[in-house]
Amino acid sequence: MVRKLDARRRDLREVIGGLRRPGGFLSEKVRDTARRIVEDVRDRGDAALLEYTERFDGVRPQKIRVPQREIERAGESLSPGIRDSFGVAIDNVRAFHENEMDHAWERSRAGATTGQRVRPIRRAGLYIPGGHAAYPSTLVMSAVPAQVAGVQEVRVCTPPGPDGLPDSYVLAVASLLGLEQVYAVGGAQAVAALAHGTESVEAVDKVIGPGNDYVTAAKLEVFGIVGIDAPQGPSEVLVIADAGALPERVASDLMAQAEHLSGASAVLLTPSEGLISSVEPLLSGEPADQVTLVHVENLAQAVEISNRYAPEHVHIISADHEAVMQDLDAVGMVALGDFSPVALGDYAAGPSHALPSGGTAAWASALGTHDFLTRTNYIHFTREAMRNLGPHVECLARLEGFGNHAASITTRMR
Amino acid sequence: MVRKLDARRRDLREVIGGLRRPGGFLSEKVRDTARRIVEDVRDRGDAALLEYTERFDGVRPQKIRVPQREIERAGESLSPGIRDSFGVAIDNVRAFHENEMDHAWERSRAGATTGQRVRPIRRAGLYIPGGHAAYPSTLVMSAVPAQVAGVQEVRVCTPPGPDGLPDSYVLAVASLLGLEQVYAVGGAQAVAALAHGTESVEAVDKVIGPGNDYVTAAKLEVFGIVGIDAPQGPSEVLVIADAGALPERVASDLMAQAEHLSGASAVLLTPSEGLISSVEPLLSGEPADQVTLVHVENLAQAVEISNRYAPEHVHIISADHEAVMQDLDAVGMVALGDFSPVALGDYAAGPSHALPSGGTAAWASALGTHDFLTRTNYIHFTREAMRNLGPHVECLARLEGFGNHAASITTRMR
Numbered sequence: 001m002v003r004k005l006d007a008r009r010r011d012l013r014e015v016i017g018g019l020r021r022p023g024g025f026l027s028e029k030v031r032d033t034a035r036r037i038v039e040d041v042r043d044r045g046d047a048a049l050l051e052y053t054e055r056f057d058g059v060r061p062q063k064i065r066v067p068q069r070e071i072e073r074a075g076e077s078l079s080p081g082i083r084d085s086f087g088v089a090i091d092n093v094r095a096f097h098e099n100e101m102d103h104a105w106e107r108s109r110a111g112a113t114t115g116q117r118v119r120p121i122r123r124a125g126l127y128i129p130g131g132h133a134a135y136p137s138t139l140v141m142s143a144v145p146a147q148v149a150g151v152q153e154v155r156v157c158t159p160p161g162p163d164g165l166p167d168s169y170v171l172a173v174a175s176l177l178g179l180e181q182v183y184a185v186g187g188a189q190a191v192a193a194l195a196h197g198t199e200s201v202e203a204v205d206k207v208i209g210p211g212n213d214y215v216t217a218a219k220l221e222v223f224g225i226v227g228i229d230a231p232q233g234p235s236e237v238l239v240i241a242d243a244g245a246l247p248e249r250v251a252s253d254l255m256a257q258a259e260h261l262s263g264a265s266a267v268l269l270t271p272s273e274g275l276i277s278s279v280e281p282l283l284s285g286e287p288a289d290q291v292t293l294v295h296v297e298n299l300a301q302a303v304e305i306s307n308r309y310a311p312e313h314v315h316i317i318s319a320d321h322e323a324v325m326q327d328l329d330a331v332g333m334v335a336l337g338d339f340s341p342v343a344l345g346d347y348a349a350g351p352s353h354a355l356p357s358g359g360t361a362a363w364a365s366a367l368g369t370h371d372f373l374t375r376t377n378y379i380h381f382t383r384e385a386m387r388n389l390g391p392h393v394e395c396l397a398r399l400e401g402f403g404n405h406a407a408s409i410t411t412r413m414r
Numbered sequence: 415m416v417r418k419l420d421a422r423r424r425d426l427r428e429v430i431g432g433l434r435r436p437g438g439f440l441s442e443k444v445r446d447t448a449r450r451i452v453e454d455v456r457d458r459g460d461a462a463l464l465e466y467t468e469r470f471d472g473v474r475p476q477k478i479r480v481p482q483r484e485i486e487r488a489g490e491s492l493s494p495g496i497r498d499s500f501g502v503a504i505d506n507v508r509a510f511h512e513n514e515m516d517h518a519w520e521r522s523r524a525g526a527t528t529g530q531r532v533r534p535i536r537r538a539g540l541y542i543p544g545g546h547a548a549y550p551s552t553l554v555m556s557a558v559p560a561q562v563a564g565v566q567e568v569r570v571c572t573p574p575g576p577d578g579l580p581d582s583y584v585l586a587v588a589s590l591l592g593l594e595q596v597y598a599v600g601g602a603q604a605v606a607a608l609a610h611g612t613e614s615v616e617a618v619d620k621v622i623g624p625g626n627d628y629v630t631a632a633k634l635e636v637f638g639i640v641g642i643d644a645p646q647g648p649s650e651v652l653v654i655a656d657a658g659a660l661p662e663r664v665a666s667d668l669m670a671q672a673e674h675l676s677g678a679s680a681v682l683l684t685p686s687e688g689l690i691s692s693v694e695p696l697l698s699g700e701p702a703d704q705v706t707l708v709h710v711e712n713l714a715q716a717v718e719i720s721n722r723y724a725p726e727h728v729h730i731i732s733a734d735h736e737a738v739m740q741d742l743d744a745v746g747m748v749a750l751g752d753f754s755p756v757a758l759g760d761y762a763a764g765p766s767h768a769l770p771s772g773g774t775a776a777w778a779s780a781l782g783t784h785d786f787l788t789r790t791n792y793i794h795f796t797r798e799a800m801r802n803l804g805p806h807v808e809c810l811a812r813l814e815g816f817g818n819h820a821a822s823i824t825t826r827m828r
Contacts, residue, residue, distance in 0.1 A: 081809060082809060082810075082813060084806070085805075085806035085807075085809040085810050086810070088803070088806045089806065089810060092803075095521075096521075096528055096791075099519050099521060099530070100519070100530055100789070102516075105513050105514070107509075107510075107513060112763065112764075114510055114763060114764040114765060116513070116514055116765075119743060121776065121777050122743065122744070122776065133814065133815055134814065135814060136810075136813070136814070137810055137814060169813060169814075205776040205777040206777040220634065220637065220638075223634065223637070223645075224634075224644070224645045224772075224774070226777065227644065227774070227776075227777035227778060230638070230641065231637075231638045248825055249822075249825055249826060252818070252821050252822040252825045253822050255818045255821070255822070256816070256818040256819045256821070256822040258818070259816060259817070259818040259819070287818065325792065328790075329533060329536065330536070330788070331790055332790065332791070333790065333791045333792065333793070334790060334791075334792040334793075335792070335793050335794075336792060336793065336794035337794055337795070338826070339795045339796060339797045339799070339800040339826060340793050340794055340795045340800070341800075341822045341823060341826065342822075343807055343811060343816075343819040343820070343822045343823055344793060344795060344800065344803060344804075344807055344823070345791075345793050346807075346811070346819060347806070347807045347810045347811060347819075348803055348806050348807050348810065349526065349528060349793045349795070349803065350526075350528040350791075350793070351528060351530075351791035351792075351793065352791075358638075360638065360641070361788070361790075362535065362536065362619040362641075362788075363535050363619040363620040363640065363641035363788065364641060364788065365788045365789040365790070366789065366790075366791050368789065370784070370789075374744070374775070374776075374777065374778065374779045375514070375779040375780065375782065375784075376742075376745055376746065376747065376748060376779070376780075377510075377746070377747045377748075377759075377764075377765035377766075377780050378739065378747065378748040378749070378750060378765075379747070379748075379749055379750065379754050379758060379759050379763045379764065379765065380749075380750035380751055380754055381751070381753045381754045381758060381763070382753060383753045385753070386753040386754070386755075386758065389502070389506075389758060389762055389763065390758075391499075392498070392499035392502045392503065392761070392762050393499075393757055393758055393760075393761045393762050395495060395496060395499040396496075396499050396500070396503060396550075396551055396761045396762065397757060397760070397761060399496060399550075399583060400547065400548065400549060400550070400551060400583075401547055402670070402673060403673070404666070404669045404670040404672070404673040404701065405670045405673070405757040405760060405761075406757070407666050407669070407670070408663075408666040408667050408669070408670040408755045408756075408757045409755060409757055409758070411662055411663055411666045412663060412752070412753060412755065
């Protein structure tokens with residue numbers, strides 16, 4: 001059932017508390033199970049991988065690594081229309097991410113040169129969830145930024161279906177992107193394999209991608225051995241709309257987000273009582289349980305609520321959308337105007353759909369090239385520049401009790 | 415005792431194994447203790463903070479938040495020379511980080527506008543270790559990038575000394591930087607306070623900074639509730655030098671890194687047997703136990719070893735240093751040439767000394783403004799642009815079984 005909330009003249013904290021957002025800590029049981037799986041795969045390699053796959057996915061793949069001919073076959077069997085749509089999505093995601101590269105720079109002042117170099121990480125592991133459904137779009141959204149960043153070795157893990165092979169659309173996207181290292185393994189065991197390596201799966205430097213609680217717990221377990229991305233929870237949208245918004249379209253946006261079901265949140269924030277009463281009857285079925293319609297005082301209050309909630313997506317439908325966006329902080333992606341439904345961004349507009357959710361937008365960003373790049377700082381001083389700065393370093397090092405640090409300067413001051 | 419290794423004609427993996435590098439997983443006992451402390455502080459707030467501080471730091475501070483007059487007093491009592499040296503360090507660190515900001519961008523093609531906005535996180539928590547020693551330089555190296563990024567609320571936690579106040583140099587740096595929220599609390603309890611908030615300590619969005627195993631474990635515990643930086647282990651340097659390097663200076667660089675003691679690694683990689691035999695007698699005392707002298711085939715082999723080891727620092731002393739750096743991957747900071755001792759970077763050259771160590775340089779970077787910024791992607795389509803892209807999105811959404819996503823497009827195609 002659709003929930004309704006009146007936020008006018010109410011304490012903001014209370015309103016936020018009233019918005020649905022599940023999640024929170026992973027249970028200790030999930031963490032313990034994930035830890036045991038990670039340690040077992042680390043210690044026993046492929047044998048453990050195959051056992052867990054049989055137990056959790058109900059199938060024992062003939063080979064953990066998907067044969068190249070299966071990837072090619074999946075690519076070849078795409079219908080021209082679908083191939084074209086994936087092609088457009090890939091092109092747009094590539095073009096978008098080519099704009100967000102880090103760039104090297106250098107500065108020199110009086111013989112003191114400092115700078116920053118940018119390079120891709122060497123090996124990335126992408127986790128693509130599967131099981132009940134398949135998400136070839138998620139492979140587009142994580143592999144393309146890795147490729148734009150220049151990562152040489154991209155490995156993909158995704159659970160096998162009943163025939164022991166991953167979803168054929170996921171394989172087809174791998175083929176379109178020229179990815180050759182695809183492994184039919186999912187869950188915590190896949191994360192363990194990517195982090196520690198097995199006979200079949202070479203280890204990587206960083207593991208990226210959404211998954212269920214066991215996948216998330218396994219990522220936290222291996223963090224430090226490898227890099228990981230921020231944990232991603234269920235999907236969320238806040239639609240901020242005023243009286244001019246068309247109810248049918250607003251309802252369609254809410255129902256789109258809500259169809260992710262378990263835990264998804266679709267929230268309308270509007271000062272228009274008329275919009276609420278015309279949207280409400282258009283919401284029905286199971287997804288409607290994920291929807292909350294909030295009557296706000298004005299758009300400024302909607303922004304305040306959003307900034308506290310830190311949502312994954314905001315969709316602004318208002319003549320003032322630029323001004324509303326200007327005031328928004330802490331949000332993963334913003335869709336502006338009636339002709340920018342969030343679904344465009346989910347599939348093909350350009351930005352990755354791997355976004356911070358569950359409040360992590362307060363400190364995390366959309367997946368992008370930054371996640372696949374490292375920056376190396378460097379310093380290069382002339383004798384003169386060293387002698388100018390040296391005495392300050394000697395002073396500070398001594399003050400902290402690091403006499404040898406000071407001495408490494410002193411020996412060069414003579 | 416200094417260790418020596420001959421890497422010539424030996425398997426790279428074996429050589430890497432021979433280099434000292436402690437660490438690895440946090441023990442389950444440390445993790446459990448940290449989890450209990452985090453939960454206790456979350457549930458009981460200041461009362462728990464004060465109890466843990468009394469237990470671990472042996473003192474019960476009168477106030478958890480350091481009074482403003484104490485911060486000012488520490489600033490005023492700095493000698494002019496020390497104030498000057500901190501001032502130079504702060505200026506250089508600020509100038510360096512002003513170069514590495516992310517910048518907003520936007521692109522438009524046929525009515526399809528996409529872009530990326532960059533904003534600082536709202537609230538950052540900085541952990542500055544203390545106890546046996548004080549690290550005012552670490553406050554410079556983490557607070558200045560936060561300020562350059564534009565973070566409005568910077569909170570600092572650092573353990574109290576016997577008088578219940580943090581180290582006076584740390585307070586003095588807080589005064590120089592205009593930081594007003596300093597808390598006399600350390601350890602896992604400080605991380606818990608920053609993540610969950612207590613009566614005295616307001617919660618933040620991200621917790622940054624090095625610490626002991628309990629601090630690291632607590633950060634892993636709260637990751638997801640707040641952001642954290644990559645775990646930092648003991649300090650490391652690889653000095654890559656050829657026969658032209660001066661033994662006295664190379665020895666001083668090794669001894670500087672080695673004086674961090676527990677777990678620190680200082681490694682010389684050189685093809686020159688002469689350099690090894692003249693450096694060795696210059697190494698003595700406890701720090702010498704942290705040093706390894708490696709005889710390599712040539713500089714190319716030194717680079718290969720470094721790229722596998724992924725060190726925190728590399729110092730290159732060779733006429734070919736530009737070429738060596740070009741081949742280096744996976745390193746936090748590079749110091750180039752004889753007049754660029756790593757100690758310059760540790761205190762005052764510009765780059766933050768908060769660096770990836772323990773092999774994390776393969777995927778992590780030096781602390782910088784990036785750690786305090788978030789990127790928000792946005793899309794803004796005209797009716798025309800939406801109608802061009804829409805059919806592809808409908809196709810891909812249906813293929814993944816998301817009919818409502820497709821419908822949010824279809825309703826706008828009419």
